[in-house]
Amino acid sequence: MDLFEYQGKQYFARFGIPTSPGGVADTVDQAVAQAEQAGYPVVVKAQVKVGGRGKAGGIKLAADADEVRTHAGAILGMDIKGHTVERLWIENASDIAKEYYASFTLDRAAKVHLGMLSARGGVDIEEVAAEEPEAIARLHVDPTEGIDAAAARAWVDDANLDPEAREQAAAVLLTLYRCYVEGDCDLAEINPLILTTDGRVHALDAKVTLDDNARYRHPEWEEFAATEVEDPRERRAKEKGLNYIGLSGSVGIIANGAGLAMSTLDVVNQVGGTAANFLDIGGGANADVMAAALEVINSDEAVRSILVNIFGGITRCDEVANGVVEALGRVDIASPIVIRIDGTNAEAGREILKPHLSDRLRARPTMLDAAREAVALAAAATGEGAR
């Protein structure tokens, strides 16, 4: 789960990473009230989960209430790379002397944590990495050892941060690491981490990605989850506990296992079709899960045919077949279904399906055959211009 900047800063603040005083606003009046509280001049910042806000005109400096009104009015409702701005973060403007970059993430290749620190902050770190890789001081941190103050100071020196920032920056890095580990972040990034003209080091931005697997031990994440803007199809799927990603094609996909689901998308593509979604019903898929999956796909008006691709491991094909039959009884499925089942109890599953097979429910023996059939059905339906 990606956090908005203001949520990231609130998360940082819990652990004691210094940030500027500020607050959120959903209206122009709220923006003015937050500005009065934070103290002028303030920065009015669009809250969207996408980079390049500054260039798009989503970050503005305001010296007084009138300027806050002007900027807040212009930014609220603005479209930034397909994201509509519905919320602002208003904070006291900082006098910036230097901009640094700091982050922690997992280095999958080395299988330990990776800290990155640079005196070149405030710009896209991927650009820095490409143009001037030596400007990024990388520190591998073994999770069994963590990082201590001496190592943090040495790291700051290695990154050539300014001497007057050294102690505070080292302290921020230690806290950021604690936030990353104890806060179960996939990514905890401060860009820029600034040194102010009066010698204070603090976080001017926050980019935090939380590890969804750790949600069970973070009840406080509920408020972050509540603000997630989702595709309505994805929201419905999530409510039913399905792993769904909306795409723009015409063949609805239901598969078990992420690998098989991805592979099903690929095969549909190879035989000339386009997938309407990624949907992994997971292991142990029973009738309820299958019915829910079909309902979600059925609610997508772009879908012209549905491809069900199941290979039973934990999932038992007879349960899947029962699920399909039951779902057909419960939901009026608008598109024809092509199903391929194999693996655990596949024969029993095929027997269950047999009496229900028709033009609306077809069974095919292999993944490739089933994909071809589903793509042909989608093409035919699109040609007719009707569902």
Added chain:
Amino acid sequence: MSIFVDERTKVIVQGLTGSQGRFHGLRNRDYGTKVVAGVTPGKGGSSVDGIPVYDSVGEAVDKTGADASFVVVPPPAAAGAILDAAAAGIALIVCITEGIPAQDEALAYNRLRRDFPATRLIGPNCPGVISPGKCNIGITSGDIAMAGGPVGIVSRSGTLTYQALHELSQQGVGQTTCVGIGGDPVPGTNFIDCLERFEADPDTKAVMMIGEIGGSEEERAADFIRDHMTKPVVAYIAGVTAPPGRKMGHAGAIVSGSQGTAQGKIDALTAAGATVAQNPTEAGEAMVEVVRKL
């Protein structure tokens, strides 16, 4: 021969008294695997379908001489269960648990590396390991595998692993061992670990490798194939059409920028001399061709 497990492997099931542990543990035993004990703290002294249950891995090892463990416990308990098994001297740990927090997984991996370097972890979030006709630890359906070799399989995805086994068995091509290394960001065993063992195993004559988007393990495996593999490799990479920046179910399957794309992996493997198929069926057919020419 086979890699990692064989007909002598003695297995305990951590979580045997749970519904999943019972289902798969008994299924593994029915397949012929020597499932000698279960471990569930607080349920020592009971039994599951004749299999004795102990309170700790240490006790189970003392009583049964087990050398492998099948970890099938919920995510909050999984990292601890893995370390318990390692501390009790278990040499091979297979963990199928999906949804372990990344921080726990990274910590457990590095504890193993530091304190128990001889212990091998397969998974988490994987289907397990099967040497057809000898031993099956995990959730793979034994009846889709075929004994006798000559193909070794290593795969990151669960269902695609089954698909690969099925494609080969249908064509009459058997397997020496099939290892599902799992789709998480920090797998205990990686492609190279398996490729190395398959290369050294006299009964394995060819290797099928199934990868997917995300990370750089397939690229590293390609380097290994180029530099160290004499046996033919057929590969398939899932996720060519996956949208960038989205997590496709597996925590590991996410493309960030130009990193970890399917095409990059396909190019690396092709350049390393592997035969790269476009879909699982084609991979099966390509392997049949390879085996015919052996």
